Amino acid sequence: PMPIDDLAQVDYSLNSLPAVFQPFIDLDLKGTVYAAGNYTGPPYVAAPFTIPDQSNSMLYLAFSEYFFQTSSFAYYTAGAFNITITEETCSYFNISTEIFSSIIPEVAKYSVTPYPVMLKLMATEIPIISLEQDSFTVEIQGSMEVFAVLPDSTTQLLFTMNIAANTSIALNIFDQKLMGSLCLNRLQFSLAHSNVGFFEISLLENILSYILQTEVIPSANAKLSKGFPLP
Template identity: 55%
Template structure:
């Protein structure tokens, strides 16, 4: 039998490899721990959601249909079979509601002193009597419900909800009947209160659990990968379960931007950042430089920063060979008759994004190639230059999207190669390239960025009065929200107490 004997050196090498593997695994976990985006819902936002939720609940309850109730009761020696059908809620009132965060768990919602009026049809029969039927009105008062929702993250990065606890108590149920004889009314009024009470005790929390399961199923249908445009997508998946505190809940999202069809993670990691300890707004969105850097890399990989300026695009100047004769005098000898020209601008590295106090700077390093378009539609190379453009990024929020538009601040240009010799008027050539960038190239880039980055907010909600604050390495959007139901009902409560 052949075998290899492991010596002290081999054992040490194996231990070292094991240690390196452990260290790399630990580092990779640490690198994934920081989010690119943060979402914070404050108590003010929760109170707004409670008010909207209760209004929607009222609308839903008044439209809801309920299954028939049937049973058998004994009245002295007489057994009575009854059926309650066509149950419908005519009125409901939730005078006292409250919502709060349960640290480490989720959200608590309580309803006190609630009341409801229910109408239905009744039918009964016994072996002694023929069938009797009529109408019934049930008045419920003093209803108390306390529900705790648990929030978590599922295996696919979706937000998940489940029922953690449900408590219910009913102070009074009154039943009033019409139709039938007086003794039947007396019987049903007294005996139906108990089964209705029992049914509510048994089924109300089960119904709430079912509704939460439906909400959870809807949350799982939401796409965590959001399409921006033809160039890029955003990964909005949760990287950890929501962190619930007494005054707010934090959602940490991956916040990585990818080229469409290529979900390779950027070769850099998000740095930690914290949202301000404030609660004046309903919602706080934290956007790290990692998010913007990954967007820059995604658009670079997708070729969004590569632009060809032609005569059609250069609407503010005549882009032809005669334009360059002041920069390269030899061009007049080579092109006696002016030919159309092309400027090909290419980013050679991903644009560098930096966030500083109240400033967002995007620095683009690239090259420009100039060609003449000959009468036979072929192109002839003229010169190549290197450029470094420093742009100021203006950030605005429109249509629930973060819009980035660039403004050229400084340009450095150097002529790298030319078939017609090197210009002695470099400052003039640099000024022209700067003008071409401002008037033609930057507007094209802004048009590509103009669709904006969709922000992670709920359906049917819009941001009201958003304010952007740029900090070192990240920016914070503080905003209230406005909910508009898809059927057209407004619910703008951001200024209410």
């Protein structure tokens, strides 16, 4: 296996002997991504497929859903979809209870002085990969826990939200690596648990969407830009 990064590695193995024809050679490879140091077989089956006959280029390379499904499974297993955002790591603005107190009155009761806020995001299921003609989408089901960070450095859970994210990925090949760029298409939030009373989720959607767009997506794209080594 070849390392992709510190979380995953990829194994390319021949499914069958190379098929040699007069104008071309067919190599049937099975590409499987594993969490680093974990060779547990992914819960997917690699389905055979063919590449349409073309002759304008020297090399044609095709990937099936299986390759990307095993990638999703490997990174989910390795915890790559678990992200913590704090005041120190937030690039564009300070996340504090002040942001939420105008929308959720109970939050304002914690302190006259705003407390820093910590967000813990995690995928609750293996992200679902879907390859269609001219589209590559990833559906992510997850949760977001929102904590107030108290002066003694302990945390107090304010509320937990369910998140459903629809994303798309654009692929390209550069420097013998398969690279991707993630785009957030749609977000849905629902309140799972609250220690600060009931409130309208819709009032927080713009704030939370902005945090995901400015913190999570750029972080994911930085990792995707490192690329998957090709066989």
